[in-house]
Amino acid sequence: MRLQEDGHAADRSRLTTRAIAAQLPAALSRAWMLSRQADRRATFALAGCAVACAALTAVALRATTDLLTALLGTGTAAHRMEQALPALVLVTATTCASYLADAGARFCANRLAPKVNREADLAVISASTGAELGAYENSAFEDGRFAATQGAEKMPDLIGGAQSLVSACAQLLAAVAVIATLDAILLPLLLLAVLPRAWGAVRAARLDHEAAHRNLADTRLRRVLAQYTTDRGTAAELRSATMGDFLLEQYRVISGRLEREKITASRHAALTQGAGDLLAALAVAAVWAGILYLTLTGRMSVATAATTVLVVRTANTSLTGSVRASARLFATSLYVADWARFLDSAGAWAMRRGNTPAPATGPRTIETRDLSFVYPGKRSPALHGVNLRIERGQVIALVGENGCGKTTLARLLTGLYLPTGGTVTWDGERLADLDPATLWRTTALVPQDYTRWPLAARENITLGQPRPGGDEAVHTAARLAGADAVLETLPEGLDTSLARSWWGGHDLSGGQWQRIAIARAFHRDAPVLVLDEPTAALDARAEHQVFSRLRNLSADRTALFITHRLANARVADLVVVLDRGTVVETGTYEALLRGGGLFAELHALQEGEN
Numbered sequence: 306m307r308l309q310e311d312g313h314a315a316d317r318s319r320l321t322t323r324a325i326a327a328q329l330p331a332a333l334s335r336a337w338m339l340s341r342q343a344d345r346r347a348t349f350a351l352a353g354c355a356v357a358c359a360a361l362t363a364v365a366l367r368a369t370t371d372l373l374t375a376l377l378g379t380g381t382a383a384h385r386m387e388q389a390l391p392a393l394v395l396v397t398a399t400t401c402a403s404y405l406a407d408a409g410a411r412f413c414a415n416r417l418a419p420k421v422n423r424e425a426d427l428a429v430i431s432a433s434t435g436a437e438l439g440a441y442e443n444s445a446f447e448d449g450r451f452a453a454t455q456g457a458e459k460m461p462d463l464i465g466g467a468q469s470l471v472s473a474c475a476q477l478l479a480a481v482a483v484i485a486t487l488d489a490i491l492l493p494l495l496l497l498a499v500l501p502r503a504w505g506a507v508r509a510a511r512l513d514h515e516a517a518h519r520n521l522a523d524t525r526l527r528r529v530l531a532q533y534t535t536d537r538g539t540a541a542e543l544r545s546a547t548m549g550d551f552l553l554e555q556y557r558v559i560s561g562r563l564e565r566e567k568i569t570a571s572r573h574a575a576l577t578q579g580a581g582d583l584l585a586a587l588a589v590a591a592v593w594a595g596i597l598y599l600t601l602t603g604r605m606s607v608a609t610a611a612t613t614v615l616v617v618r619t620a621n622t623s624l625t626g627s628v629r630a631s632a633r634l635f636a637t638s639l640y641v642a643d644w645a646r647f648l649d650s651a652g653a654w655a656m657r658r659g660n661t662p663a664p665a666t667g668p669r670t671i672e673t674r675d676l677s678f679v680y681p682g683k684r685s686p687a688l689h690g691v692n693l694r695i696e697r698g699q700v701i702a703l704v705g706e707n708g709c710g711k712t713t714l715a716r717l718l719t720g721l722y723l724p725t726g727g728t729v730t731w732d733g734e735r736l737a738d739l740d741p742a743t744l745w746r747t748t749a750l751v752p753q754d755y756t757r758w759p760l761a762a763r764e765n766i767t768l769g770q771p772r773p774g775g776d777e778a779v780h781t782a783a784r785l786a787g788a789d790a791v792l793e794t795l796p797e798g799l800d801t802s803l804a805r806s807w808w809g810g811h812d813l814s815g816g817q818w819q820r821i822a823i824a825r826a827f828h829r830d831a832p833v834l835v836l837d838e839p840t841a842a843l844d845a846r847a848e849h850q851v852f853s854r855l856r857n858l859s860a861d862r863t864a865l866f867i868t869h870r871l872a873n874a875r876v877a878d879l880v881v882v883l884d885r886g887t888v889v890e891t892g893t894y895e896a897l898l899r900g901g902g903l904f905a906e907l908h909a910l911q912e913g914e915n
C-alpha cells in the first residue's frame with residue numbers, strides 16, 4: 306500500500322532556502338516565547354549564562370592574543386613575562402568564569418528542555434482538541450499534526466542549539482575583531498573560507514528535512530502498523546486470521562521505502578556538504594598563502610605572523626563552530642517551523658462558533674432545513690436535502706442500510722459537525738451560533754465506537770464529571786443501563802481499574818462494556834440523548850431493558866437512537882428512514898409497516914417474512 310505524500314511537501318520543495326530562512330525568526334521567537342512560558346526564570350538565566358559565557362570567552366581570546374604578543378615581543382625574557390602577566394591573569398580568570406557560565410547555561414538548558422517539550426506538546430494537543438471535528442477527516446490536518454509533534458520533540462534541541470550559536474558567534478566576533486587589528490586583508494579571506502561550508506551545511510539540512518516531509522505519510526503509516534500489530538485489541542484477530550506475516554511484510558516494505566529515501570537524501574546531503582567543505586578547505590589554503598605572502602613580502606613580522614596563525618586557527622574553529630551551530634539550528638528550526646505552521650493552520654480549523662448559550666434544559670425543537678453534508682475530500686454528499694422537525698419529549702429512531710448517513714445525521718443534529726449546506730437549529734438558533742461548550746453539556750452521546758477509557762469503573766461512567774449525588778448517581782445510571790450487574794462482578798467495585806493492559810486492570814466483555822457506555826449517557830442526565838447502535842452487543846433481555854428505560858426517561862428530553870434491529874423502532878414516536886443520504890420515509894412504526902415502503906421491506910427481511 307502506498308499513501309499519498311504530505312500535501313505540503315511539494316509546496317515546501319518549491320520554496321527557496323532564503324524564503325525558508327525568512328520564516329525562521331518567527332519560529333525562533335515563538336520558541337523563545339514558549340520557553341518563557343514554560344519557565345521564565347530558567348529562560349532568562351539560560352540567556353544570561355549564554356551571553357556571559359560568550360562575552361567571557363571573547364575577553365579570554367582577546368587576552369590570549371595580548372599574551373602572545375607580549376611573549377613574542379622584544380625585550381628580555383623577564384621583561385616579556387612581566388608584560389604578559391596581566392594578560393595571563395585575565396586569561397585564567399575569564400576562562401574559569403566562562404566554564405562556570407557554560408555549566409550554568411547547560412544546567413538551565415537541561416532544566417528547560419522537558420518543560421519546553423511539554424508546553425510545545427500541549428500547544429499541539431490544545432490546537433487539536435479546539436479544532437472542529439471535521440478537521441480529523443482532513444489528511445493535511447492529520448499529517449500536519451504528526452509533523453508538529455515531531456517539531457515539539459525537537460524543541461529542546463532548539464534551546465541547546467541557540468545556546469551554542471550565541472557562544473560560537475561571540476567567539477567569532479572576538480576573533481574577527483582581533484584579526485582586523487592584525488591585518489584587515491585576512492578578514493574577507495577568512496569569511497570566504499567559511500561561506501561554502503555554511504552553504505553546504507544549510508543545504509544538507511534542507512535536503513534532509515524535505516525527505517522527512519516527503520515521507521511523513523509513510524512514517525505515520527509505519528507507526529500505526531506497528532501499533533496495530535502489537536496492540537492487545539487486535540492481538541486475537543491478528544492470530545486467528547494469521548495476519549502476522551502479512552503485517553510484518555507490510556512493515557518491511559514501508560521500512561524499505563523509508564530507508565531507500567533516507568539513504569538517497571543522506572547521499573545528496575553528504576555530497577552537498579562535502580562540496581561545501583572542499584571549497585572551504587581551498588579557501589583556508591588561500592588564507593595560509595595570504596599569511597605567507599605578507600610575511601615573505603615583509604608586510605608582516607614573523608612574530609605577528611606567528612600570532613596571526615594562532616588567531617586565524619582560533620577564528621577558523623569558531624567560525625566553523627558558528628556555521629555548524631547555525632546549520633544545526635536551521636535544521637531544528639525547520640521542524641519547529643512545522644510545529645508553528647500547524648498551530649497557525651489549526652487556527653483555520655479552530656471552532657469559531659457563536660457564544661449564545663444553548664438552552665440549559667435542552668431545545669424544545671430541533672429542526673433541519675435542506676440539510677446537506679460533504680466530508681472533506683469527498684465529492685458526493687453523505688447527506689442531502691434533509692428536512693426534519695423533532696420536538697422535546699419525542700423518541701426518534703434513525704434507521705436505514707449501512708452507509709445511508711445515520712451517524713452523520715446524528716452528529717449534525719448535535720453540532721459535532723456543522724452542515725456544509727442548509728441549517729440545523731435548536732429553538733430557531735443555528736448550531737453554528739451556539740456556544741459549543743454549553744451545547745455539548747446538554748448532550749449525552751453514546752457513539753458507535755465508544756471508548757474503553759483506561760480509567761477506574763467510576764470514571765468510566767462519570768467521565769471525570771461526578772454529579773452531586775456522587776456514587777449514588779453512578780449506581781442509579783448503572784441500574785438504568787443494566788450495568789449494575791457488571792459493577793457487582795468487579796473486585797473493587799467502582800474503584801476497579803478498567804485499564805486492562807496495566808497491572809490490576811480488569812477486563813470486561815463487549816456487552817459489559819456497552820452497558821458501561823450506556824450508563825455514561827444516563828449518568829450525564831442531559832436533555833438531549835443520542836445513542837448510536839447502543840444495543841448492538843447486548844443480549845435480548847438487556848436490550849429490552851435499555852429501550853424500555855429510554856422510553857421512560859424521555860418525558861422531558863429529546864432521545865434519538867440509531868438501530869439496525871428494526872423491531873426496536875417500536876418504542877419510538879417517530880421513525881426516520883434514510884436511504885443514500887436522504888430521508889425517504891418518516892412516521893410511526895405501525896404506519897411505516899402499513900406503508901409498504903423501504904422500512905416495511907427491510908423489516909420483513911429481518912423478520913424472515915419474505
Ligand SMILES: Nc1ncnc2c1ncn2[C@@H]1O[C@H](COP(=O)(O)OP(=O)(O)OP(=O)(O)O)[C@@H](O)[C@H]1O
Nearest residue numbers: 442680683687705706707708709710711712713714
Ligand atoms: N470520516 C468520513 N470521511 C469520509 N466519508 C465518510 C466518513 N464517515 C462516513 N463517510 C461516508 O458517509 C456516508 C454516511 O456514513 P455514515 O457513517 O453516516 O452511515 P451510517 O448510516 O451511520 O452507516 P452504518 O449503518 O454502517 O453505521 C457513507 O457513504 C460513508 O462512506
